[in-house]
Amino acid sequence: MNKLAMTLWDFSWYTRTGPGEPFEDLDRAFTEAAERGYNCVRICAMPFLLFRSGLDTAALTFESLGGAYGQRTRWYDVRARTTLDGRAHLLGFFRAAARHGFTVIVSSWEYQQSPSFSADDAWHAALRVIPVDERPLALADAHADLVDLLAAEGLADTVAFVELHNEVQFSGLNDGRGIVGLRAPLEAGIDRFKQRHPSVPCTVNYAHVPIASLRGVPRNIDVAVFHPYVYGVLDELITTFALRDASRPFPQERAYAELLRDDAPPLEKWLPSPERQWILDATVVGTREIYTHDWCDPAKWDRWLYDRYGAHRIAMRAVLDLWLDAAADLAAARSVPLVFGEGWVGYTPLHGTFEEGPVGAEICEYAVRRSKEIGALGTIVCSNAAPQHPMWADVALQQRLNAEFLR
Template sequence: MTPMTITLWDFTWYTRTGPGQPFEDLDSAFRQAVDRGYDTVRVCAMPYLLFGSGLDTSALRFSGLGGSYGQRTRWYDVPSGPPVDGRAWLIELFRAADRHGCRVIVSSWEYQQSPSFSVDDAWHRALQGVPRDSRTVALADAHADLIDLLLSEGLAHTVAFVELHNEVQFSGLHHGEGIVGLRPSMERGIDRFKQRHPSVPVTVNYARVPVGEMRGMPRNADVAVFHPYVYGVLDQLVTEFALRDPSRPYPQERAFAELLRDGAPKLEDWFPPASWKTEATVVPHREIYTHDWCDPDKWDRWLYDRYGSHRRAMRQTLDTWLDVAADYALSRDIPLVFGEGWVGYTPLHASFEEGPVGAEICEHAVRRSRELGAWGTLVCSNAAPHHPMWNDVALQRRLNDEFRENR
C-alpha cells in the first residue's frame, strides 16, 4: 500500500473560506500541502448535515463562538465568512484532491464540535434529534450517500477510507459506555455502510490508544486508526489548573501569575454570549478562557520548566501506544493509521509542539510509525494550513520524506 502522509484539515476546510483565509482557494491549499510532502488530507466531510439532516445546505454560514470568545483558541478562531454551498464545496474538495494527486480520509466531527461553527442551531438540533442508539447507523447512511455522490462525479477513487466518526469514546455517540461497551454500536454502523459500499474501507477512530481495552475495537473495521496524544507535562498543566474539571475550583491567582496575560479578566467574568454553541462543543469554558487569555510565552515556559521530569515517561507512553496499536493491526491483518497526535491541545499562539521539544517528539513518532509499518501518519496535528506550524516547511518536508523512505 502506498504510504499516506496526512495533514489534518478537519472542519476548517469549510469554516475558513473567506478572502485571505487558508481555504479560500482549495487548489492553493493542496499545492502548499504537496510542496510540504503531503499526499492525504483528513476532513470532517459534514456527512450528516449534507446527507442526513434534510436541511438546506446551499448557503451555509459559519462563525466563531461569539464576539471575541475563542478567538485565541486553536480551531475556534473562526471569522465570519461568505456562504458556502455545502455539496458543491465538498465536490470541489475532491476535484482539487484529484487534480493534485491527493487522497481524502472522510470523517465526521459532528457529534463533537462541527455544528458549533454554524451561525444557527439547526444542524445541532438535527444531530441531537437522532436517538443515540441509532447514531452510528445514521452516520453510516450519510457516508454511504456521500460515496454515491462521489461515484456519480467520478471521484470515489480519491477516498482513502471512511471513518464513521472521530474519537468515538469522546463524542456524543454513546450513553457513557466504555470502549468495550461501544463495540456493538460501532459494528452496527460499519456493517450498515458495508452493505452499500463493500469495496470502500470503513472504520471508526479512537483518541489515544486504549491499552487494556483493545478487545473493544470493532471486529469488522477495515483500518486501525488511533490518535496518540501523550499529554504528559501538558496533562500536569491541565490537571493543576483544573481546565477540564469544573467540579474543582479554578486557581485564579495562580493562573494570573503563571499563565495569563496582563489585563486578563477573571474566569467568572469571561463568558461566551448566551448561546446553544456551548452545548455543541466538547471544549469546556475554563479551557477556552485559559487559551484565550494565556500569555503564550508563559504557557510554553511553564511546560519547558517541567518537561524534564516527564520526558522519559512521555517517550515510554508514546512507544507503548504505538507498539500496541501496531500489534493490534497485525493481529487483525488490517492497515494502521495515526490520524492525529502527538502532544495535545495547546493554545493557538503557543509553540511548545512547534519548538525543539515538540519537533523532537514529532520526529520520533514519525520514525516509529515508519518502523512499525503504518500505512499513514502525520507530522503532528498542528501541521496544517490553519495553524502557525504550517510555516515550518522544512520540518514537514523532512519528516514526510523520512516516512516514505525505503517504503
C-alpha cells in the same frame, strides 16, 4: 494502498474559507500541502448535515463562536462569516484533491464540535434528536450517500477510507457505556456502510491508544486508526489548573501569575455572546480550556511546560512507545493497516510553540520514525502541521519528516 503522509484539515476546510483565511483558495492549500510532502488530507466531510439532516444546505453560514470568544484558541479562531453551498463546496474540495493527486480520509466531527461554527443551532439539534444507539447507523447512511455522490461524479477513487466518526469515545456516540460498550453499535454502523460500499474501507478512530480496552475496537474495521496524544507535562498543566474538571475550583489568582495575560478578564466573564450560548453544548472543549487558551500569555504557557518537561520526558517517551507498539499489535492481529490520524503532545493554545519548538519537533521526529518502523500505512508530522495552524510555516520540518516516512 500507498503510504499516507497526512495533514489534518478537519472542519477548517469549510469553516475557514473567508477572505485571507487558510482555505479561501483550495487549490492553493493543496499546492502548499504537496510542496510540504503530503499526499493525503483528513477531513470532517459534514456527512450527516449534507445527506441526512433534512436541512437546506444550499446556503450554509459559518462564523466564529461569538465575538472574540475562541479567537486565540486553536481550531476555533474562525475570523470571517461565510456562506457556501455545502454539496458544491464538498465536490469542489474532492475535485481539487483529485487535480493535485491527493487522497482523502473521510470522517465526521459532527458529534464533537463541527455544528458549533454554524450560524444557528439547527444542525446541532438535528444530530441530538437521533437516539444514541442509532447514531452510528445514521452516520453510516450519510457516509454511504456521500460516496454515492462522489462515485456519480467520478471522484470515488479519491477516498482513502471512511471513518464513521472521530474519537468515538469522546463524542456524542458515547452515552457513558465506554469503549467496550460502544463496540456493538459501531460494528452495526460499519456493517451498514459496507452493505452499500463493500469495496470502500470503513472504520472508526480513537483518542489516544486505549490499551486497557482494545477488545472494544470493532471486529469489522478495515483500518486501525488511533490518535496518540501523550500529554504528560501538558496533562500536569491541565490538572493543576482544573481545566477539564469543573468539580474543582478554578485557581484564578495562580492562573494570573503563571499562565494568563495581565489584561485577562476573570473566568466567569468570558463566554460567547448571548445569542451564541448554545454552542457550549455543541462543542466538547469546555469553557475553562477556551478561556485559558484565549487569554494565556504564550510565553508564560510555554515556560510552564518547559520548566516541568524534564520530570515527564522519560515517561512521555515510554507511553508513546507503548501506545504505538500496542496499536501495531492490534492491527497485526486483525490483519488490517495501521494509521495515526492525529497526535503527538496534545491540545495547546494557538500561539503556544511548545509542540512547534525544539522539544515538540523532536517528539514529532521520533513519532514519525517509529510510525515507519512499525509499518504504519499512514501518519502525520503533527496535528498542528496544517494550513490553519502557525506550524504550517515550518516547511523544512514537514518536508523532511514526510520524505523520511514515504521513503
